[in-house]
Amino acid sequence: MTQEHLTARITEVYGDTVVxxxxxxxxxxxxxxxxxxxGPTxxxxxxxxxxRAPVGNDxxxxxxxxxxxxxxxxxxxxxxxxVLTPGPGGCPS
Structure with missing residues (x-):
C-alpha cells in the first residue's frame, strides 16, 4: 500500500475533507x-x-x-x- 493509494481510496468515499x-x-x-x-500453534x-501498510492495519x-x-x-x-485506540498510548490521533 502506498500513501497515494490510501488517499485515493479514502477520497473516493469521503471526499477530500479527511486528512x-x-x-x-x-x-x-x-x-x-x-x-x-x-492454531494451536x-x-x-x-x-x-x-x-507496507499503516501501523494497525492488520x-x-x-x-x-x-x-x-x-x-x-x-x-x-x-x-x-x-495500535487501534487514538491518542496517547495508541495510534496517533
Missing part, C-alpha cells in the same frame, strides 16, 4: 482475518498481500472480521489497543 496522511508505517500481512490464522497463512482487519461476534471484537480491541 489521510499516515506518519507510521509497518510491515503488514495485508489481509489478516480468522481464515488466515491457524499460531501460523499466518496467505501472504500474497503482504507489504489489527483493524482482524477487528472488522470479528464484528459478527461482539465479544471477539471486544477482545481484539483489547489485545491491540496500542
Amino acid at each position: 489521510t496522511v499516515v506518519t507510521e508505517w509497518s510491515c503488514a500481512h495485508g489481509d489478516l482475518g480468522w481464515a488466515n490464522l491457524t 499460531l501460523t499466518f497463512l496467505d501472504w500474497e498481500s503482504w507489504g 489489527a483493524a482487519c482482524l477487528w472488522s472480521a470479528s464484528l459478527t461476534v461482539p465479544a471477539l471484537a471486544d477482545k481484539v480491541l483489547l489485545e491491540f489497543d496500542d
Whole structure:
C-alpha cells in the first residue's frame, strides 16, 4: 500500500475533507482475518498481500472480521489497543 493509494481510496468515499496522511508505517500481512490464522500453534497463512501498510492495519482487519461476534471484537480491541485506540498510548490521533 502506498500513501497515494490510501488517499485515493479514502477520497473516493469521503471526499477530500479527511486528512489521510499516515506518519507510521509497518510491515503488514495485508489481509489478516480468522481464515488466515491457524492454531494451536499460531501460523499466518496467505501472504500474497503482504507489504507496507499503516501501523494497525492488520489489527483493524482482524477487528472488522470479528464484528459478527461482539465479544471477539471486544477482545481484539483489547489485545491491540496500542495500535487501534487514538491518542496517547495508541495510534496517533
